[in-house]
Amino acid sequence: MNPTSAIRFAAALFLAPLALAQNDNPAAGKDNLPPPSNLVGPGPLTMPASQAAGQPNSQGTTFVTPGMPTLGRRVSSGQVTRFTNDFNPAFSFIIDATGQVSEAENGADGADVFLRTFEIGGNAWVDPNAWAYFTAVAEDEGIGVEEAAVHYTGFGNKNVVRAGRFFVDFGKQMQTHVHDLRTYERPLVLREYLGAELGGDGLQWDSWTTLGDATVVRWSLGAFASLLGEGDEDADPANTPFASVVEGTKREDDFSYTARLTGFTEVGERGTLQLGASARLLPSYELGLGLDAGAIGADLSNTVWGLDATYGWVGETGIDSWTFGGEMLFNTGDVGAELTGADDIYTVVDDSLTGFYAYGDYAWDRFNAVGAQFSSAEVVGDERSELEVYYTRLFSEFHRLRFVLGASDSDVDGSGSKFLVQYTTILGAHGHGVNW
């Protein structure tokens, strides 16, 4: 160390405490505003840049629009990426319980309490260009993986490729897990035409572009090993010989496909409108009554088309909102099977069926919402409809109570009604991959 440096070093040692004392002097604020300790100069980041913004928001995961999952949308906190170790996935556990009283002309009456869903989820960045998540749910005999997929964003600025097992991009309600729905049940027409949930193992390409300053258009194409929806677990094949309980199987060498085109635009100062068209194509599949039974029909094909519209209005403070949405579905081709003839033989039905759902939802603040959802669908040999009216109370972003009054009607089974209390809690950072 040369003498000049030594003098500077000694002076710094001597002056440093004085400088610190100057900063700590309470009198400094008498005629001037007291300075925050790091007011001047580029101080250290107060948090890792990856946490400051940009990580998937675990409550919505991606950009969401009106009509998409409600839990966590109205109330969005900063807690979802609070893990101190960025390399750890954010884990979540969902407990979704139900108490129910039901009455039906032809069906089960009575009261019940049950755990509807116990879900385990995780999501994390894989590297700068990819993030991944999984969702597993407890089933009667173990754990079922509902989704396990990677979002790859490295191809370009507005392209995302998702690979793995995930819920397909069809309309605005099929991607949603049941505990995230705005009311208790997924719309009847979706359950009938696409299944209670519609996930597949495959690949999806997703892209979007802008049209002007206030409109965005997105499209996606997906190819899946299989896209036969999950059936109604409570239905009894012996008593209900209709499409919803006839199991489908796929041929090994055929894929199933999805496509979606949607536009999202602004309507006035407070409103937004989203219009979309979706398709699920099963070019070739077989119908059967389970793995051990013979096929009812082979080389069958089916396409479900959907046209959806969602209008969202948000008050000027951002805490009250109206949402109206609906979707028209067309189920064409080999839509199922029915018992025919004196011997009760299953016959494949080639038909064109239509159905729809519509809902309205009003949230007067971040914690309270009411709404109604109606759905009607033609199915093989029957016409069914369902109405649900609900009140949702969020105690916090992670804690929800919902009361639901439901009524159903069927040409074959008659009418029914139910009253439900749904209680849902989220532990950890809840996340699903969703497309807007």
Add this chain to the structure above:
Amino acid sequence: MGRLLQFAALAFALALAALPTVAGEREPGAKLKVVTTIPDLADIVREVGGERVEVTSIARGKENLHNVISRPSHLVALSKADILVQVGLSMEMGFIPALLEGCGNPQVRPGGKGFINASDGWQPIQVPAVLTRQGGDLHPQGNPHMNIDPRAGRHFALRIAEGLSVVAPEWKAEFETRRDAYLARLERAEKRWLEFAREWRGRKFVVYHQEFNYLAEVYGLQIVANLEVKPGIQPTPNHLAQVIETMKREQCTVIATALWSKNDFVARVAEATGAKVVELPNMCGGIAGTDSWIAMLDLVHARLAAAFGTPVPPVQ
């Protein structure tokens, strides 16, 4: 559909996806497209950037900042932006991460040269020692409502000038000149605000949400209760009863709310205690006459002085 056709369609889709999409480079001399999360930052960007910037704010001024709802225009603006300026400290966690992921513009993401985290270097208050959801909607990095701190304008101006200069170094000297002119105006404003606050030390008030805590810290005001049970958690009847009791005991006669939180709970407590309700902006633009950050702070000081009954300094 034959197997070959299926794979061809799949390969075509993947090929399209793999096409490189290059973000548009800013032409030399073109204005900087800046998106800010709140109007306060937009105002200061205009002050520092002058004619060199074209600014859009996501929030408009009346929203609860933790609950700003994304619109298509936000996605479009961010996808074309050269710079994003956010407050940080998790203030915008409810909407910015999703918009950033969706907008497809790496330049404005954290780590990109167009990302400005305006709270960098700020010393936040109320940094939670323990992160538990028993604490409600906690912000792990501390209270994010620093934009209501009278010292924040100075801090924002410094960060913004630095950030603009990184993206457009050719205009650095111009940005610094404009920044210094703004800091000089701020100095005059700060003296004015100190005059307002000369008799405020020890004055008591109640808030709905923890939005005005920096203000309290600067001037030695006492926040004796929050109407929210915990940040982001709605009041319960039991909690409101405790707040009323505390206000009576502490002889607290002022309740400060933002536009979004001036609700029935506030009215009920005001009625029970006879307290005055003072509506304060939580950002620029929400109340008439608060289009600039300095004007907003002027209004905050004037309204608080009126609520406390303390002298209003003469207009200079």
